[in-house]
Amino acid sequence: MSEFIQYTLQGLAAGGFYALSALGLAVIFGVLGVVNFSHGACYMLGAVISAVLLAELHVGFWVALLVVPILMYGFGVLMERLLVRWLLALDPLYNFLLTFGLTLILVEAVKQRYGVSGLPYEIPAGLGGQVTIGSVNLSVYAIFACVFSVVVCVGVGLALTRTRIGMIVRAATEAPERTRALGINVGRWVTPVFGFGIALAGLAGVLAAPTRAITAEMGSNFIIVLFAVVVIGGLGSILGAVVAGFLVGLVEAYGIAYAPTYAQIVIFVLMALVVLVRPSGLFGREEIA
Amino acid sequence: MSEQMTGKVDVDLAQPSVLSRRGPLRYVMLLGGLAVAVLLPYWIYPPVAMDILCWGLFAISVDLLLGFTGLLSFGHAAFWGGSAYCTGLIATHWGVPFPVAVLGGAVFSMVIAWPIGYLSVRRTGIYFAMVTLAFAQMLYFIANQARALTGGENGLQGIPKSFFAIEPVETDSFYFYYVGAALILLGVLLAWRVVNSPFGRVLTAVRDNPARARALGYDVERYKIKAFVISAGLAGLAGGVFAISHQFASLQELMWTTSGKVVLVTVLGGIGTLWGGLAGAGVVVSLEDYLASSGFEGIGLITGTIFVLIVLLFRHGIWGTGRNVLRRYVLDRRRRTRD
Numbered sequence: 051m052s053e054f055i056q057y058t059l060q061g062l063a064a065g066g067f068y069a070l071s072a073l074g075l076a077v078i079f080g081v082l083g084v085v086n087f088s089h090g091a092c093y094m095l096g097a098v099i100s101a102v103l104l105a106e107l108h109v110g111f112w113v114a115l116l117v118v119p120i121l122m123y124g125f126g127v128l129m130e131r132l133l134v135r136w137l138l139a140l141d142p143l144y145n146f147l148l149t150f151g152l153t154l155i156l157v158e159a160v161k162q163r164y165g166v167s168g169l170p171y172e173i174p175a176g177l178g179g180q181v182t183i184g185s186v187n188l189s190v191y192a193i194f195a196c197v198f199s200v201v202v203c204v205g206v207g208l209a210l211t212r213t214r215i216g217m218i219v220r221a222a223t224e225a226p227e228r229t230r231a232l233g234i235n236v237g238r239w240v241t242p243v244f245g246f247g248i249a250l251a252g253l254a255g256v257l258a259a260p261t262r263a264i265t266a267e268m269g270s271n272f273i274i275v276l277f278a279v280v281v282i283g284g285l286g287s288i289l290g291a292v293v294a295g296f297l298v299g300l301v302e303a304y305g306i307a308y309a310p311t312y313a314q315i316v317i318f319v320l321m322a323l324v325v326l327v328r329p330s331g332l333f334g335r336e337e338i339a
Numbered sequence: 340m341s342e343q344m345t346g347k348v349d350v351d352l353a354q355p356s357v358l359s360r361r362g363p364l365r366y367v368m369l370l371g372g373l374a375v376a377v378l379l380p381y382w383i384y385p386p387v388a389m390d391i392l393c394w395g396l397f398a399i400s401v402d403l404l405l406g407f408t409g410l411l412s413f414g415h416a417a418f419w420g421g422s423a424y425c426t427g428l429i430a431t432h433w434g435v436p437f438p439v440a441v442l443g444g445a446v447f448s449m450v451i452a453w454p455i456g457y458l459s460v461r462r463t464g465i466y467f468a469m470v471t472l473a474f475a476q477m478l479y480f481i482a483n484q485a486r487a488l489t490g491g492e493n494g495l496q497g498i499p500k501s502f503f504a505i506e507p508v509e510t511d512s513f514y515f516y517y518v519g520a521a522l523i524l525l526g527v528l529l530a531w532r533v534v535n536s537p538f539g540r541v542l543t544a545v546r547d548n549p550a551r552a553r554a555l556g557y558d559v560e561r562y563k564i565k566a567f568v569i570s571a572g573l574a575g576l577a578g579g580v581f582a583i584s585h586q587f588a589s590l591q592e593l594m595w596t597t598s599g600k601v602v603l604v605t606v607l608g609g610i611g612t613l614w615g616g617l618a619g620a621g622v623v624v625s626l627e628d629y630l631a632s633s634g635f636e637g638i639g640l641i642t643g644t645i646f647v648l649i650v651l652l653f654r655h656g657i658w659g660t661g662r663n664v665l666r667r668y669v670l671d672r673r674r675r676t677r678d
Binding site: 085133136137140141142143144146147148150151152153154155156157158159161162270271274277278280281285311312314315318319321322325326329 | 413474
């Protein structure tokens with residue numbers, strides 16, 4: 051039983067990384083109609099930047115948690131202004147391919163600059179060690195990562211439901227044509243939303259930095275699991291992205307614990323089942339095919 | 340989203356060809372293409388020439404889906420790599436002549452393509468790309484786990500090139516090229532035949548207006564699955580020849596970067612042009628070979644940049660752009676002769 055709780059916690063912590071990133075992917079897709087293939091690379095950049103900040107400027111975890119998302123926001127704005135913008139009028143396929151090319155460039159650039167062996171990063175002071183509740187030993191950092199990502203997801207959720215900007219983003223996500231028809235300038239929000247989505251991926255990267263190996267390739271598998279997450283949750287749904295993120299994190303953790311040989315396959319089996327039973331995803335609306 | 344309404348991928352297709360179906364220029368081009376295929380190993384290192392043809396057929400298989408059915412598969416590495424392993428295993432354990440092993444690999448790809456296609460065609464547009472990508476990754480993990488069969492990270496090494504005990508083909512990559520090329524051209528011919536058949540016409544209808552195709556009584560999903568399976572077979576044929584040529588099958592062939600690279604080759608060649616795949620493969624494979632031999636390490640930087648640039652600036656690709664130029668010239672001349 052105590053092991054089960056540990057696995058659950060690990061799953062929720064990993065799920066937090068997926069949920070944050072999937073949330074970013076979902077708002078970008080909602081407002082721009084772009085599936086950002088470079089989301090995994092942005093997650094990797096978030097982790098790499100925090101490691102570099104620590105090693106070269108002695109900037110610690112807590113500052114990185116604030117600074118890296120701001121830097122990634124800037125990166126996202128540049129990416130949207132310089133590249134993604136020119137293909138928005140075309141089929142989403144082209145931005146998918148564009149961001150795929152960008153992924154190759156980012157991964158290779160990091161590999162050339164920092165090698166393949168991985169950058170060091172330590173669990174920040176105060177979050178190390180274990181805490182014992184009853185007879186269960188739990189990693190403090192996993193609890194922190196899990197709580198932090200839930201707080202951010204809830205915060206973003208509140209911002210989306212309780213503020214005017216959030217309302218516009220939500221409306222643009224779920225019914226872009228109708229939002230435009232009501233006289234709202236959806237185009238104005240395109241760049242900030244893209245930057246915001248990238249910043250969320252960067253934030254997930256910072257959170258992952260102390261527990262994962264920081265390499266150029268760390269985003270490669272991440273992005274594909276992330277695609278499975280949004281297929282399971284339904285890409286048009288913000289709630290779906292978050293719930294499916296945590297769900298996939300849990301499934302992955304239980305898989306690693308109880309069936310290590312099949313751990314990574316289980317996620318895709320889950321995706322296959324969802325596609326079979328509910329093609330539009332758990333929280334997606336039916337498509338008109 | 341219009342994509343959700345019609346479920347189609349709205350790609351930038353080049354203008355249709357203006358050449359008459361039995362016109363002389365067509366035969367000239369066909370003969371020219373065959374001449375290039377025959378002379379290629381004289382100009383460049385034969386294994387590289389073989390790679391170009393393999394990647395060309397691989398790209399054609401992707402174009403059959405993307406350009407002619409309107410489905411972007413981002414998981415074709417599953418069929419290329421799946422066949423590479425299967426071909427390698429058949430050739431190693433049964434010692435059959437390699438074309439038989441390659442056919443076995445292609446059939447294997449078609450067999451695994453059916454369930455993947457069945458599930459994937461339930462989603463359309465960009466979702467289809469994501470679902471196929473995820474299934475291909477699943478196969479990658481399976482191959483990685485099944486070490487006893489696939490050799491895990493070491494790959495499948497020393498695949499024999501047996502060919503009816505004909506020594507030159509088995510030992511000399513120059514002679515091997517011609518047998519391999521015959522297999523590849525068989526695949527290209529098959530793709531051409533599919534595109535220009537009544538079945539291919541239905542696929543184009545599914546691409547352009549799935550709702551109307553459905554209204555006319557065509558089972559759109561079944562046509563998509565069939566196209567997917569045929570395409571997987573062609574990708575498998577290419578992957579099998581590739582594995583025999585290198586005498587090696589590795590996890591690299593199943594990676595999502597391979598799926599991405601073949602889409603790059605297809606777009607560079609020109610979506611919906613069929614022949615463009617061979618042109619795109621010629622450029623990408625020889626460029627990679629040049630970069631690798633010159634000791635340049637960041638190949639990803641170059642391929643990534645090419646990808647970004649062609650998507651931004653060169654969406655009709657090599658063949659598509661050529662076709663558009665030819666079309667403008669021919670139409671211009673026709674107008675002038677009329678006046």
